Amino acid sequence: MNLKRRQFLFLGSLGAIGTGFLGWTLARHNNYIDDWAAIAAKPTKKDLLLRFVSVADTGTGAKGQYAVAEAMNFYHQQNPYNLVILAGDNIYNNGEIEKIGAVFERPYQALLKKGVKFQACLGNHDIRTDNGEPQIKYPGFNMQGKRYYTFRRHQVQFFALDTNSNADWKKQLPWLEQELSRSNTPWKVVFGHHPIYASGVYGKNPEFIKTFTPLFQKYGVQLYINGHEHHYERTTSINGTTYLITGGGAGTRPVGHSEWTEYSASSLSFAAYEVYPDRIEVRAIGTDKRVFDQGIIPIKSA
Template sequence: MSITRRQFLIFSSLTGFGLAALGKTLQGHTAQSAAGYAITATAEEAATIASLRLSRPIFRFVSLADTGTGTRGQYVVAKAMTRYHQQHPFDLAILAGDNIYDTGEIQKIEAVFEKPYQPLLDAGVKFQACLGNHDIATDNGTPQVKYAGFNMSGRYYTFRRDSIQFFALDTNYNADWKTQLPWLEKELSASDAPWKIVFGHHPVYSAGLHGSSKKLKQILRPLFEKYNVRLYINGHDHNYERTQVVKGTTYLTCGAGAGTRPVGHSEVTAHSVSKLSFAAIDIYPTHILLSGIDKNNQIFDQGIILLNS
């Protein structure tokens, strides 16, 4: 295996968290991270990842889902997020649904949200949530929509941070798609943000327990392709899965924020694992660096999303 002098200089300059995180595969050879996870990348991808790790992103956020159990699993992931925040500050966390188990009772909010994430909340991290299927079991999720800590301006809504426009969706069985879908297209078409990121609870593509959604493929994928949505984030399946680019969009399942279930591998899967985890997303002018991070703060997956793909 050979590498260019430029790649050698980049790799040899990495230290600490970045070196442990960077699984390098050059010319088809797979390397191991410090935790022993295999991380596969082409030589070009490895060089790009290394280069990005040496520069400062214009924005960083984290995402996770299926969190609201109040169990040990949730708390260990929350602690890992806090440790990550200390090394790599962020001020936004996306909660992709099932924020309160089992039936969305807002009375549990202290145990399943305020206590586990208190250090992050105290540090000024803003959580933006959407509704999952468990959340709507109580009053159709209305108490959560009204809860200030979830920062929801409705069952579906949009907000902008720097050069990124976020779009939160209600993907539940009783979602009002007759109103929501025209709203989404209107907002996507009106946005001049270079990066457009959509999140909802249910997966479009998934090799997990619940699998892919034929309906969401039909109604969302054409809009994502038309308006250059580069990333869709979801939960529902309790695992981590990053897809290959599908018609311009990468699909990220980050539903292992409190517990795990088995996950397989489909024709569009780039990386999947059943491991307590969250995702960190670093935004650059022309790239996104997406990292899967486990409860021990080890990066077990990294992928690149291009602005113009």
């Protein structure tokens, strides 16, 4: 597979804009950032279409989840958003819906009160109770009563998948291709719980590579977001698609560095995205409220 590293452009150092605004000062060495940059409020750019964040493997109710949630709320205060992609394992250990207060409603109370909408998919832990049905029906996860679904925000269409081993693949895959082919939005973002490319405990998924990457390339999917691996990882553009793991929503595991990896870190964190007509700007943000990775996803590969 042709890994087109140059198709994923790095943001350079951004100076301070106006009095009171912090700049983003990043120094890179061998794909790692040496000086972390604090989150800064930025003037809204005229061509900003959408701002959203993603996080996964959250549902512990423990201090790690609360620390990430606090960073998400701080980022919202500086750069308001109203959408969170919640990429599975929403309730540990067995998807018990009676824990929803402890592992969702209380940790994200500040964001929920501000009207931030969470769009969830099911992880492997979530299906251990009634095959995930209680979560599918839970209003706060906005799953439309379905295991896989699509929704649109401005010029971005999102496609939520059930990537579990017991998913109804015979129906889901034709549905995905049909919905991708029907989409008239310039931006297409797919999310599911399990990774396609990853450098952690589970690694890449050859079957998913065979199944999904041709569809993503055919229909111009620019971004796939997932969890399952408890780390942050951003790939190079692979045939026009960037694969981004934000599984450090409550705990972490070790991560390596593969040929496709642009940046990886074993960090409690979430990812923030700003969508523009020609690009998506991505930032990874840790519990110290600082940016430790950033890059640009172009709307089309060169």
